[in-house]
Amino acid sequence: MKNVLEIKNVSKKIGKRQILDNLSLDVREGEIFGFVGPNGAGKTTLIKVMLGLYKPNKGSISIAGFDIKDDFEKAMDEVGAIIENPEMYGYLSGKDNLKLYARMDPNNDYEYQKEVIESVKLGSRINNKVRTYSLGMRQRLGIAQALISKPKLLVLDEPTNGLDPLGIKELRDLLKKISKEKNIAVFISSHILSEIELMCDRIAIIDNGKILEVKDMHDKNDTESLRVSFEVDEVNKAKEVLKANNKEVKIIENGIEVFVTREEVPDINLLLVKENIKVYEINIEHKTLEDEFIEKTKGTKGQIK
Amino acid sequence: MKILKLTYNEILKQVKKLSFKVCLIIVLLFAISMPILYKVFVYDDSFPLYYEGDIQYYQDQIISDADTEQDKLFNKLLDIKINIINRALENDEDYTDFNSMLYNEYMSSKTMSTILDSMIKDEDINYNEIDGWFEIDSNQYLDYSVQQLQDAKNEIEEYTKELEGIIDTKDYSWYLQVQRSYYEDYSNENDKMMYDLYDKLIELNIKDENDFRVIEAQNIIDYYNQKEILISEKDYVSGDSNLSYDEYVKLTNMKNDEIDKNIEKSFYAIENNINYNGNGLKTTFNDTIQSNITILSIVIVIIAGGIVANEFQKGTIRLLVIRPNKRWKILLSKFLAVVAIALGLVYITYVATFIASGISFGFSNYFVSDLNVVNGAVIQESYIFNSICNTLLQLIPVIFVGLGAFFLSTVINNTAFSVGFSIFILMGSQLAIMVLSLLGFPFIDLTFLPYLDFAQFINKLDLVSNCQMFGIYYTLGKGIIVLISWSIIIYLISTFVFNKKDIRN
Numbered sequence: 001m002k003n004v005l006e007i008k009n010v011s012k013k014i015g016k017r018q019i020l021d022n023l024s025l026d027v028r029e030g031e032i033f034g035f036v037g038p039n040g041a042g043k044t045t046l047i048k049v050m051l052g053l054y055k056p057n058k059g060s061i062s063i064a065g066f067d068i069k070d071d072f073e074k075a076m077d078e079v080g081a082i083i084e085n086p087e088m089y090g091y092l093s094g095k096d097n098l099k100l101y102a103r104m105d106p107n108n109d110y111e112y113q114k115e116v117i118e119s120v121k122l123g124s125r126i127n128n129k130v131r132t133y134s135l136g137m138r139q140r141l142g143i144a145q146a147l148i149s150k151p152k153l154l155v156l157d158e159p160t161n162g163l164d165p166l167g168i169k170e171l172r173d174l175l176k177k178i179s180k181e182k183n184i185a186v187f188i189s190s191h192i193l194s195e196i197e198l199m200c201d202r203i204a205i206i207d208n209g210k211i212l213e214v215k216d217m218h219d220k221n222d223t224e225s226l227r228v229s230f231e232v233d234e235v236n237k238a239k240e241v242l243k244a245n246n247k248e249v250k251i252i253e254n255g256i257e258v259f260v261t262r263e264e265v266p267d268i269n270l271l272l273v274k275e276n277i278k279v280y281e282i283n284i285e286h287k288t289l290e291d292e293f294i295e296k297t298k299g300t301k302g303q304i305k
Numbered sequence: 306m307k308i309l310k311l312t313y314n315e316i317l318k319q320v321k322k323l324s325f326k327v328c329l330i331i332v333l334l335f336a337i338s339m340p341i342l343y344k345v346f347v348y349d350d351s352f353p354l355y356y357e358g359d360i361q362y363y364q365d366q367i368i369s370d371a372d373t374e375q376d377k378l379f380n381k382l383l384d385i386k387i388n389i390i391n392r393a394l395e396n397d398e399d400y401t402d403f404n405s406m407l408y409n410e411y412m413s414s415k416t417m418s419t420i421l422d423s424m425i426k427d428e429d430i431n432y433n434e435i436d437g438w439f440e441i442d443s444n445q446y447l448d449y450s451v452q453q454l455q456d457a458k459n460e461i462e463e464y465t466k467e468l469e470g471i472i473d474t475k476d477y478s479w480y481l482q483v484q485r486s487y488y489e490d491y492s493n494e495n496d497k498m499m500y501d502l503y504d505k506l507i508e509l510n511i512k513d514e515n516d517f518r519v520i521e522a523q524n525i526i527d528y529y530n531q532k533e534i535l536i537s538e539k540d541y542v543s544g545d546s547n548l549s550y551d552e553y554v555k556l557t558n559m560k561n562d563e564i565d566k567n568i569e570k571s572f573y574a575i576e577n578n579i580n581y582n583g584n585g586l587k588t589t590f591n592d593t594i595q596s597n598i599t600i601l602s603i604v605i606v607i608i609a610g611g612i613v614a615n616e617f618q619k620g621t622i623r624l625l626v627i628r629p630n631k632r633w634k635i636l637l638s639k640f641l642a643v644v645a646i647a648l649g650l651v652y653i654t655y656v657a658t659f660i661a662s663g664i665s666f667g668f669s670n671y672f673v674s675d676l677n678v679v680n681g682a683v684i685q686e687s688y689i690f691n692s693i694c695n696t697l698l699q700l701i702p703v704i705f706v707g708l709g710a711f712f713l714s715t716v717i718n719n720t721a722f723s724v725g726f727s728i729f730i731l732m733g734s735q736l737a738i739m740v741l742s743l744l745g746f747p748f749i750d751l752t753f754l755p756y757l758d759f760a761q762f763i764n765k766l767d768l769v770s771n772c773q774m775f776g777i778y779y780t781l782g783k784g785i786i787v788l789i790s791w792s793i794i795i796y797l798i799s800t801f802v803f804n805k806k807d808i809r810n
Contacts, residue, residue, distance in 0.1 A: 014807075051627045053808040077629040087620035091322055100314050104628040106307070145624060 004029045004078075004153045004185045005050070010059030012042075012049055012209075019045040020056070021209040027153065027185050032175065034200035035189040036293060042209040043189040044084065047157045051081055064152050077106065080151035082159060086142025090131030094122060094141050097130055098148055105149035113148055119178065120144040136167040143174065147184075154178070156188045160195045172199045193293050205296055212296050228265055231255040231281035232272065241275050242268065255281075311630060311638030316645055319608055328604045332650065336597050336657040343589040344665035351399035354408060355390045363387050374428040375435075378419070382439055385415050392472075403480045403514040411468040413441050414461050421458040425451055477514045481507050495529065502526070505575065517580040521571040528564045528571070531766075533557050547742060552778040556769050563765040566678040573676060573683040583670035587688065590662045594696055595760050597654040602703040603728060604650065609643045610710035610723035613803070617718050622808055636715070636803045640796070643707050651700055655693075699759045705788050706731050706757060708795055715799045731757055738775045750777050753791045756784035 005027035012020040019042045027033045037043050048054045050061055052068055061068045066075035088097045095117070102113050117126060120140040125133070133141065139159060146154055156175075160168045176199050179186050190196045197203060197217065205212045231254050232238045238256050239249045247268070250257045260268065265282065272279050319325055363383050368376045389412050398404050416439050423430060424446060432443045446454060471479045485503035488496045502522055511518055535557055541550045548556070574581050582588060613636070616622040626632060663671065674685035706727055713723035730737075734757045741749050749755065755777065761767045762781040772778055 048808070053623060053626060055805070055807065072631060073629040075629075076627060079627070081624075081627050083623045083627070085620065086624065088624065089318060089619075089621060092318075096317075096321070100317070101624070101628070103310050103314055104630060106629060149629075 002029050003027065004064055005187065006062045007046070007050065008060050010046070010049060010056045010061060012045055012054060012056050014045070014054075019209050020049065022059070023206075023209060023211055024059075025204060025211060025214075027187050029152070030179065030183045030185055031201040032179050032186045032188065032199055034193075034196045034203035035187060035206065036193045036196070036203055037189075037191065037206035039191050041191075041207045043191070043206060044157055045209075046206070047081070047083055047155055047187075047189060050155065051079065051083065052076065053083070077149065078152045079155060080146030080149055080153075081155035081157070082139075082142040082146055083155075083157045085161075086138060086145060088130050088138070088141065088145065091129060093128055094126040094130055094133070094137075094144075097141070098126075098144055101145050102148050107150070109150060112150055116144050116147045119147075120174070135162050136164075136170075139163060139167070139171065140174070143171075143178075147178065147182075152184060154184050154186045156186065158190055159188065160190060160192065168195055172196075175199060205293060207296070225259045225261055227257060227285040228260055228268075229255055229257045229283045229285065230268070230272065230279055231283075233278040233280075237275065238272055238277050241271055241277070245271060307630065308634055308638055308641070311634060312641040312645065315612065315639050315642035319612065319642060319646060325608070328607075329650070329653070332597065332600055332604065332654055333657050335600060336593065336654040337661040339593040339596060340589050340658060340662040340665045343585075343592070347585075347589075354393050354398040354400050354404050357394070360387055360390050360394075363390070374423075375430050378423050378428065378430055378435065379438070381419060382416055382435065385419060386412060386439075389415070396472075401514055403477055406480060406483065407468065407471060411465065411472060413439075414465045414468060416441055417443070418458055418461045418465060421446060421454055421461065424449070425454050425458065475513070477512050477516070477519070478507055478510065480514070481511065498529065499526065509575070517582065517584070518575045518578070520582075521575050525568050525571045528568050532561055532564050547745070547776040548773070548778060552772075556772050556778065559765060560769040563769070569678050569681075569683055570676040579674060579676065579685070581673060581676045583673045583688065584666060586662055586666035586670035587673075589666060590658060590692065591695075593658045593662065594655065594692070595699065597658060598651070598696070598699045598703060598760075601647065601650050601654065602706055602731060605643065605647045605703055605707040606710045606727045606731065607724050608646060609707035610714045610727060611720045612639045612643060612714070613711065614714035614718050614720040614723060617808075618720065626808060632804050633800050636800055640708065640711060643711060644704055647700060647704055647707060651696060655696060695763050698762065701785070701788065702757045702759050705753065705792060708792055712795045712799045716802050730754075734758075735775075738777070742776050749775070750779045750783065751787060753788055755779050756788050759784070 003026045005025070007023060007025040010020055010023045011018070023042075023046065025046075035043055035046075045054065049056045050063075050068070052072060063075040064078035066078070068075045088094075089100070092100070098113070098117065102108055120143055122137060122140060122144075125137065126141075130138070130141065143154075143156075143159075146156070154175075159171060163171060175186055175188070178184055188196055188200070193203070200217055202214060202216050204214045229252060230238065235251055235256060239251060242249045242256070242258065247258050247260070258268065262284070265284065269279060269282060363386050367380050367383055371377050371380050389408060393404075393408055398408070420432065420435065420441070420443050424432075424443075432447065435441075436443055446457060449457065470476075481503050485500060485507065488500035488503070491497040491500050502525060506518060506522055509518060513519075535554065538550050541553060570581070573579070616625060625635060659671075671689055673688060675688045675691050677684055677686050709730065710723045710727035713726060714720055717723065734754045738749055738754050741752075741754075755771075755775065756779070759781075761771050762784070768780075
């Protein structure tokens with residue numbers, strides 16, 4: 001798969017603060033790439049460097065094969081973005097705003113633009129002045145703005161900020177649809193992992209200007225141990241039974257808790273049932289990315305914020 | 306092509322703002338109302354020769370129980386005065402040199418003939434007292450015999466009758482003849498010129514005091530009085546002025562040349578009967594355009610000062626610079642938009658003023674030729690063409706100041722400061738020059754300060770008086786070169802800063 005975004009060894013200092021530290025990253029064609037980190041980790045800075053708002057002190061960035069320094073216009077032709085809040089001209093209608101952006105696009109495709117406007121579902125409100133829009137509507141208009149030039153890469157900086165849960169779900173669905181239908185890679189940043197992990201193909205975790213880990217969400221890890229709780233009637237008996245089978249057991253309210261792989265769960269259940277212990281409920285608590293994220297960024301300066 | 310699209314976007318963004326629409330309405334209202342106000346207040350403005358109050362005053366003076374001959378004559382003379390004032394009021398006469406002279410002359414000759422009548426009757430009267438009251442001189446007649454008095458009286462009555470005819474016909478040539486008589490025994494060049502001038506006007510058979518040729522004649526006289534005599538280098542004391550003797554000579558010659566040209570034009574206008582001032586239309590139109598441009602320059606500064614900084618303040622700059630356009634193109638398109646808006650506003654106000662002035666003063670006056678002197682010969686030029694050229698000329702410093710505001714707002718990102726400072730420079734440039742000049746600052750003519758008002762280059766006399774006031778010598782050509790040089794420097798710095806800028810907000 002081709003890379004639509006390549007970031008190589010990028011560093012950026014603002015004042016005395018090292019915001020980005022020798023950071024490298026690739027985004028593949030058509031994937032949804034999550035970019036997660038605590039506030040102040042350097043997410044927005046990286047996005048600004050990527051889009052030419054900031055000049056990096058070191059390193060190179062290319063979008064769709066065009067270096068943003070040498071081929072700025074060609075590179076920018078392949079990218080659409082929202083940075084922080086999508087601020088537009090409040091005294092113009094949504095449609096007029098989009099027309100402004102469309103006019104700046106060298107390959108102006110009228111049919112495609114109509115399609116984009118339809119896809120963000122603003123309906124007749126598209127003709128109202130932007131200053132009358134709600135935050136969710138602005139966010140959707142922002143996405144239309146980013147898509148209007150038929151980009152290969154869509155960059156969204158904290159698009160869920162300020163949206164209600166329903167708005168977040170709608171945004172997620174919209175992005176999934178766009179990515180699939182138009183084969184657009186989406187680079188999406190957030191400081192709340194749970195909001196985006198469900199839709200991402202890959203997720204990178206950033207802290208203190210460095211990438212800590214890039215995780216592929218499609219790799220299912222069967223050897224990973226999960227926290228599983230069993231609600232049983234005889235807690236102490238259950239503990240003894242499992243201890244006899246070399247399992248580490250913790251007693252919790254209404255039951256016991258063990259750390260096992262997914263495959264072992266039915267086996268444990270069978271053991272308990274054989275000993276006539278009544279099992280009312282089995283609960284597999286996924287060790288979520290959230291826990292991993294907190295674990296990974298724990299104790300770092302970024303978390304203090 | 307790309308630049309054009311970007312520029313179109315920028316223009317659209319500006320003109321769709323409510324504040325722009327409000328500015329446009331204000332500018333248009335001004336452009337339309339000023340010619341109308343001129344028509345109503347300046348050109349219809351005339352003082353009456355006499356007021357009702359004058360009559361009341363003289364009526365109060367009438368002696369009610371007049372039994373002496375002295376009192377009776379006094380009342381009679383007051384009566385004459387009151388009648389003449391009444392007559393002027395009925396004819397709605399306004400105050401001009403012609404009218405005031407005519408009515409005064411008429412009044413005193415009528416008064417005199419009445420006094421002579423009383424002298425003939427040998428009434429017992431203290432004529433000195435009467436003289437003092439009615440501002441005449443009857444002393445000369447005191448030693449006259451009755452026959453002589455009779456002759457004098459007949460003569461004066463005839464003259465009175467003549468004056469009465471002039472009052473009825475309003476024949477202005479009488480006034481011209483009186484004026485000419487003052488210069489009859491001319492002894493110097495100036496008097497001879499004046500004599501010839503009135504001679505010419507009489508010859509042209511001018512009957513009306515409002516004839517433009519009369520005004521031109523008055524202008525010629527004024528111009529003559531403005532001419533300056535060159536001081537020799539030995540006697541030249543620069544005083545507070547920083548002008549060198551050479552510059553002084555140049556300026557003085559420029560002024561005298563211009564005056565000569567104006568005189569030539571006025572003579573040409575009188576001889577060929579060309580009312581090149583267009584019956585007040587041209588003055589009104591030019592003044593209004595000049596004021597329009599002053600107002601527009603403020604509007605342009607506000608737009609230019611905000612066109613970059615506002616995008617930063619609102620955060621819209623982010624979605625603008627991530628488009629496939631290099632930053633210098635964005636900046637250039639913004640500047641071009643300012644220029645285009647300036648041209649558009651000038652065009653709109655020009656048309657509005659054109660129509661409003663045309664309606665107020667008559668459109669035909671636009672087609673009265675302008676006069677110009679080229680190589681000593683007077684030629685006729687199209688007024689509309691000249692006026693368009695002058696308007697565009699005056700737009701140059703407006704765009705320059707706009708560029709200044711644009712520069713400031715790009716470099717320091719603050720609309721309020723950029724606009725405020727630019728307007729301050731625009732309005733305070735004269736004061737700044739004078740202060741710098743007083744401090745002996747040597748290169749004032751290389752700063753942009755003297756060139757922020759190009760109206761001064763249209764009339765050379767204005768230019769000379771400004772040069773003399775500021776104590777610096779400059780010309781239109783120098784102004785254009787200096788402004789262009791500054792513009793290039795300012796523009797390049799703006800582009801450099803904008804290119805390098807990290808967009809933080």
